[in-house]
Amino acid sequence: xxLLEVDDIVxxxxxxxxxxxxxxxxxxxxxxxxxxxxxxxxxxxxxTIVGLLRxxxxxxxxxxxxxxxxxxxxxxxYGICYVPQTENVFPNLTVRENLKMGAWTLxxxxxxxxxxxxxxxxPELEGRMDALAGNLSGGQQQxxxxxxxxxxxxxxxxxxEPSAGLAPDLVEDMxxxxxxxNDTGTTILMVEQNARRALESSDRGIVLDMGETHMQGTGxxxxxxxxxxxxxxxx
Amino acid sequence: MAGLDPQFIxxxxxxxxxxxxxxxxxxxxxxxxxxxxxxxxxxxxLGAFVAFSLNVEFGLPLFVGAIVGALVVxxxxxxxxxxxxxxxxxxxxxxxxxVSIGLSFVLRNVIRIVWGSGxxxxxxxxxxxxxxxxxxxxxxxxxxxxxxLCVLGGTYLLLRRTDVGIAMRxxxxxxxxxxxxxxxxxxLVLYVWLIGGVIAGTAGVMLGLxxxxxxxMGFTALIPIxxxxxxxxIGDPVGAVVGGYAIGILQxxxxxxxxSEYKPLIGLILLVVGLLTRPDGLFGEATR
Numbered sequence: 001x002x003l004l005e006v007d008d009i010v011x012x013x014x015x016x017x018x019x020x021x022x023x024x025x026x027x028x029x030x031x032x033x034x035x036x037x038x039x040x041x042x043x044x045x046x047x048t049i050v051g052l053l054r055x056x057x058x059x060x061x062x063x064x065x066x067x068x069x070x071x072x073x074x075x076x077x078y079g080i081c082y083v084p085q086t087e088n089v090f091p092n093l094t095v096r097e098n099l100k101m102g103a104w105t106l107x108x109x110x111x112x113x114x115x116x117x118x119x120x121x122x123p124e125l126e127g128r129m130d131a132l133a134g135n136l137s138g139g140q141q142q143x144x145x146x147x148x149x150x151x152x153x154x155x156x157x158x159x160x161e162p163s164a165g166l167a168p169d170l171v172e173d174m175x176x177x178x179x180x181x182n183d184t185g186t187t188i189l190m191v192e193q194n195a196r197r198a199l200e201s202s203d204r205g206i207v208l209d210m211g212e213t214h215m216q217g218t219g220x221x222x223x224x225x226x227x228x229x230x231x232x233x234x235x
Numbered sequence: 236m237a238g239l240d241p242q243f244i245x246x247x248x249x250x251x252x253x254x255x256x257x258x259x260x261x262x263x264x265x266x267x268x269x270x271x272x273x274x275x276x277x278x279x280x281l282g283a284f285v286a287f288s289l290n291v292e293f294g295l296p297l298f299v300g301a302i303v304g305a306l307v308v309x310x311x312x313x314x315x316x317x318x319x320x321x322x323x324x325x326x327x328x329x330x331x332x333x334v335s336i337g338l339s340f341v342l343r344n345v346i347r348i349v350w351g352s353g354x355x356x357x358x359x360x361x362x363x364x365x366x367x368x369x370x371x372x373x374x375x376x377x378x379x380x381x382x383x384l385c386v387l388g389g390t391y392l393l394l395r396r397t398d399v400g401i402a403m404r405x406x407x408x409x410x411x412x413x414x415x416x417x418x419x420x421x422x423l424v425l426y427v428w429l430i431g432g433v434i435a436g437t438a439g440v441m442l443g444l445x446x447x448x449x450x451x452m453g454f455t456a457l458i459p460i461x462x463x464x465x466x467x468x469i470g471d472p473v474g475a476v477v478g479g480y481a482i483g484i485l486q487x488x489x490x491x492x493x494x495s496e497y498k499p500l501i502g503l504i505l506l507v508v509g510l511l512t513r514p515d516g517l518f519g520e521a522t523r
Contacts, residue, residue: 073414090408101405105417
């Protein structure tokens with residue numbers, strides 16, 4: 001079943017069109033990675049899907065429903081949670097308060113239960129519940145960001161460069177966590193600079209270039225393509 | 236220095252309470268809306284004059300006038316947002332600043348038209364101040380300090396303990412992220428105007444109690460309030476309150492070394508020094 005269908009969307013900032021006709025399908029339960037060079041419009045693509053940026057053309061469907069133009073604060077009602085690349089925690093709020101904000105639309109009764117699940121995924125956070133998120137290490141902040149998004153148990157988790165800014169030994173951890181989350185049935189769409197590693201975990205990948213979908217295929221197809229290797233993966 | 240007279244410390248705590256309260260409301264509004272509302276001075280004056288009408292013109296006890304005066308500014312602030320600021324929501328902070336200066340002029344003159352430009356007093360008995368431990372302490376002053384502490388404490392609990400309060404702090408940190416969490420930030424804006432307005436009204440009534448009521452009373456009070464907001468780190472409520480008390484006490488203590496008519500200069504000096512040395516506030520960090 002197709003969970004997310006993005007058709008020929010166009011968006012940008014002011015007069016600058018950044019995403020220009022990109023398309024993408026994500027099947028339920030899949031992990032899909034968007035790769036592409038710097039400035040290809042990957043982050044803008046995600047922001048447009050979740051409604052942070054106005055969509056100028058094209059359409060977005062989720063679970064068969066048209067969600068084109070649905071603003072960001074309503075996207076989570078459909079079961080879509082998005083973790084931005086930077087500024088993805090509230091620095092002056094404690095970890096507990098960050099998780100509470102992640103659970104804003106959730107019944108209060110479910111809060112403790114969901115928090116426990118986040119601890120199971122990220123045990124390091126349990127002892128830091130009352131620390132300000134802004135005082136945590138980069139890796140822990142990333143855990144808070146993903147943890148807050150998991151509070152609603154989303155159907156689709158959208159991650160913008162989850163490994164960005166992490167120390168090399170934490171990058172592998174983060175990819176493993178993302179795989180685990182995917183294994184529990186959460187569909188994942190992510191953008192990654194660390195393209196080779198991301199494609200290894202992914203069912204499928206798409207290459208975004210100049211704001212358009214340039215190519216798509218399974219993770220291994222893209223990894224084995226000479227053109228992709230040369231243009232987008234480095235050597 | 237020939238030993239600091241505890242009397243000045245007490246005066247400092249009284250002015251500090253007024254400044255802290257004003258600064259709290261102003262900084263809360265800034266936190267969510269990202270602009271400095273110059274008309275905030277007139278919100279304070281409005282609260283004071285409404286209390287004056289009820290107290291003097293209708294002969295009601297001052298505390299009734301004070302409560303109504305403080306509460307009425309909340310809805311007024313929301314109405315002014317709908318009528319004025321909302322139309323400029325996505326414009327730059329400078330545009331909003333200029334709009335608020337315009338609104339400040341208009342409101343000040345509306346107050347002049349309604350209540351006249353002369354100075355007025357609440358109907359409270361003028362009494363001899365009793366002396367405790369060598370410090371003259373007026374009942375009015377005790378009222379100002381206690382009420383301020385109640386409002387400051389109440390606001391602190393609201394921001395720390397309630398979901399709406401935590402959401403306000405969240406939106407103050409990062410509005411986009413707050414929206415991604417499903418928080419209706421436009422509704423939060425209403426709450427912030429309501430709370431910020433009531434705090435302004437309370438501060439105004441107490442300002443009138445401490446001195447006299449004039450249409451310019453709020454505008455004049457803004458300098459030390461700005462200084463407290465800046466010193467505390469703009470948008471940081473705890474910082475604004477600490478800054479408010481610091482400025483109040485320094486201002487009153489300054490009369491030991493400079494003539495008392497130059498007292499307001501302290502706020503201005505601290506504002507400049509604060510901007511030059513600690514642009515992120517006393518507790519400034521790179522997170523903001």
